[in-house]
Amino acid sequence: MTADAARTAWLYGEGFVPEDAVVQRARERAEDLGCAAVSPGAGALLSVLAATLGARAVVEVGTSAGVAALWLLRGMPDDGVLTAIDPEAEHLRAARLAFAEAGLPPVRTRVIAGRPQEVLPRLADGGYDLVLIGGEPHAWFDFAVEALRMLRPGGILAVAGALQGGNVADRAAQDEATTAARELGRSVLADTGLVPALVPVGDGLLLAVKKA
Numbered sequence: 329m330t331a332d333a334a335r336t337a338w339l340y341g342e343g344f345v346p347e348d349a350v351v352q353r354a355r356e357r358a359e360d361l362g363c364a365a366v367s368p369g370a371g372a373l374l375s376v377l378a379a380t381l382g383a384r385a386v387v388e389v390g391t392s393a394g395v396a397a398l399w400l401l402r403g404m405p406d407d408g409v410l411t412a413i414d415p416e417a418e419h420l421r422a423a424r425l426a427f428a429e430a431g432l433p434p435v436r437t438r439v440i441a442g443r444p445q446e447v448l449p450r451l452a453d454g455g456y457d458l459v460l461i462g463g464e465p466h467a468w469f470d471f472a473v474e475a476l477r478m479l480r481p482g483g484i485l486a487v488a489g490a491l492q493g494g495n496v497a498d499r500a501a502q503d504e505a506t507t508a509a510r511e512l513g514r515s516v517l518a519d520t521g522l523v524p525a526l527v528p529v530g531d532g533l534l535l536a537v538k539k540a
């Protein structure tokens with residue numbers, strides 16, 4: 329496949345599952361807040377994963393305006409609860425607005441304003457089906473350690489932005505964010521307790537199933 333054909337195919341895949349008006353408005357608010365939300369293709373894959381797992385308990389680290397959260401909730405069963413963590417009150421206000429616009433009853437979301445470093449250790453061991461990590465890579469390793477503790481066997485760790493604009497694949501790129509993203513990928517690969525994949529959707533979705 330030529331590079332042009334590969335790009336055309338990638339764009340087709342990104343737009344294959346359309347975003348509804350609620351997600352589009354959440355995406356606009358994320359942009360206004362300066363946040364890069366997951367792409368539609370990555371969001372659709374997160375929905376598929378949540379549906380495949382029958383995920384009743386999901387955590388998102390760095391929820392921002394709720395784009396990825398809405399995609400996850402779309403795949404979760406009707407009694408599933410998404411725990412949304414973000415240190416920025418303004419971002420969580422936007423997420424709450426998106427959840428209300430989506431017509432989600434308040435019991436479907438647990439919104440926690442706080443630094444993930446302080447919130448994650450309070451969440452139960454083995455109590456979650458899927459944990460999504462996003463935002464800046466410098467703390468990903470620590471978040472992933474907590475996430476793997478929190479996941480049930482068969483649960484999935486997902487990390488959005490794992491390709492860092494393609495820099496992770498460029499050996500010459502040695503900046504802090506790229507290095508942190510690369511190192512998390514390597515440690516996931518080296519962990520024999522995980523089944524990993526790095527999916528080139530959006531800005532890269534690193535996935536790892538916690539083996540039973």
Ligand SMILES: C[S@@+](CC[C@H](N)C(=O)[O-])C[C@H]1O[C@@H](n2cnc3c(N)ncnc32)[C@H](O)[C@@H]1O
Pocket residue numbers: 358363364365366389390391392393394395396397414415416419444462463464467488
């Ligand atoms: C790129 S946005 C997340 C977008 C969201 N995952 C989505 O796809 O819709 C990153 C979010 O992480 C939050 N954040 C800031 N510091 C953080 C930290 N140390 N750990 C995790 N998230 C943090 C920011 O407030 C921001 O809302």
